[in-house]
Amino acid sequence: MKTFHCNRCSHLVFFENVLCERCEALLGYVPELREISAFEDAGEGRWRSLHPEADGALYRQCHNYSVENVCNWMIPADSEDTLCQSCQLTHTIPNLGEPDNRLYWYRLEVAKRRLLYTLAEFGLDIESRQEDPEHGLAFEFLEDGGDGSRVMTGHDNGLITLNIAEADDAHREKVRTAMGEPYRTLLGHFRHEIGHYYFSQLVENNPRWLEPFRKLFGDERADYGEALDAYYRDGAPADWQASYISAYATMHPWEDWAETWAHYMLIVDVLDTSTSYGVALLPDDPSEPTLTDRTPVEDASFDNLMKRWYPLTYALNSLNRSLGMADGYPFTLAVPVVDKLRFVHRVIADAGNKSSTSQSSKSPAKEAASKQAT
Structure with a gap:
């Protein structure tokens, strides 16, 4: 991933940042530019991009940015969408009534956005479930049931399911040790499952x-x-x-x-x-x-x-x-x-x-x- 800077003060910022630590400018990711941009308030829920390549374009925060605090992606101000391109792909979120699930949801979305960034850099197309109801890409973030039922992380015709327990560092380390795995990360799960998706997209019928x-x-x-x-x-x-x-x-x-x-x-x-x-x-x-x-x-x-x-x-x-x-x-x-x-x-x-x-x-x-x- 490339380095990013605040467009107002040139301070080094990260892909996940929502605020510049130096000048306190609002930060957000603009998928059309594949860049983190600083923004200034333009009123009525709109934000003007300070990125030189945006030419002063107006944006809105994704609903999961402005309300749920689990996202930092932006949407063009004239778009009818309320969710950004990344959040639209999440079809099922964890039960937020359970302790820690919001934190797990945030970690899952962070890893997913990093995945999508790399796919965009590869120039790979993604068809959503809206575009292809049978095989389009979608994500479900589920948890084990109280009756002992288990959620298996996996891929099925474009639907990627992740057990939210993988976002619990202690649980993931316990499983990593039990399975004898030298490497097990949340981002690694996303990369693995998207590999199954692209096998069907690029190899299976080619x-x-x-x-x-x-x-x-x-x-x-x-x-x-x-x-x-x-x-x-x-x-x-x-x-x-x-x-x-x-x-x-x-x-x-x-x-x-x-x-x-x-x-x-x-x-x-x-x-x-x-x-x-x-x-x-x-x-x-x-x-x-x-x-x-x-x-x-x-x-x-x-x-x-x-x-x-x-x-x-x-x-x-x-x-x-x-x-x-x-x-x-x-x-x-x-x-x-x-x-x-x-x-x-x-x-x-x-x-x-x-x-x-x-x-x-x-x-x-x-x-x-x-x-x-x-």
Whole structure:
């Protein structure tokens, strides 16, 4: 993710911020610009963007921003929508009458918005349930029932369900330890489940990708229920790290794809952030990992991404150990895993290119600013 600044005082701000800590300007995310903007009050619930690319456009706060305090996205002032593009995708929210559920809802929405930001940077299209009632993307945030019924996090024809217990740090850590997982995050769940969604969107019915997919990941027509039972009965093969990014990826080709997709998103997001911050590694000993390449990730080849990834994770893990924490990147990328990541990169690049050629490369706000400038 790129760095953001307050347009009124140039103070560094974060993607989740709602207020500039220096000048107290209202902040909000403008999806059309893919930018955090500072705003000034224009009266009657309207806010004027101070971002130079917005050309003084007026916006309103998403209802879940102004009323529920779980969002920070903005809506064009003349729009009939009350919810932003992100919140419209959430079809079921937690029961807010229960203690802590508002906090969990907030954490879920924060992770979802980060997911949507990266998908937009990839140039990937999203069809909502309103646009495609049968297969459009939607989210449900549910909790286990008092009768002992369990909510399973998963994906079904575009509907992504997340158990809100995953937003409880203590619960998630307990499950991570019990499952023997080195890495389990809320954002990771979103990345994994959206991988299932894009398998159906980009690979499942595409002859160009389906056969290459089967050569790398296996035949997805294998019975999923049997594979699931076998995994939880027998566990992953002892040598799984030689071919898979995680133990869970060994369960079925669908899960291998989703785990690999999620990992690719992690790599690109971290590299994008480090590049935006100008992170470089310049050791005194030239034999140690070095990183000076600042090629924007959207312009980088897959080989370029991988070349930069090793030194960055080496530094990341070293910093974590200095903090007395576990490695921030507890993974090993075997050659077959890299091949799978390369395949994901190709699928995303192809889909992103098609999306960019089927619509204007500039958002309406950017188009208006460009016309005025000329």
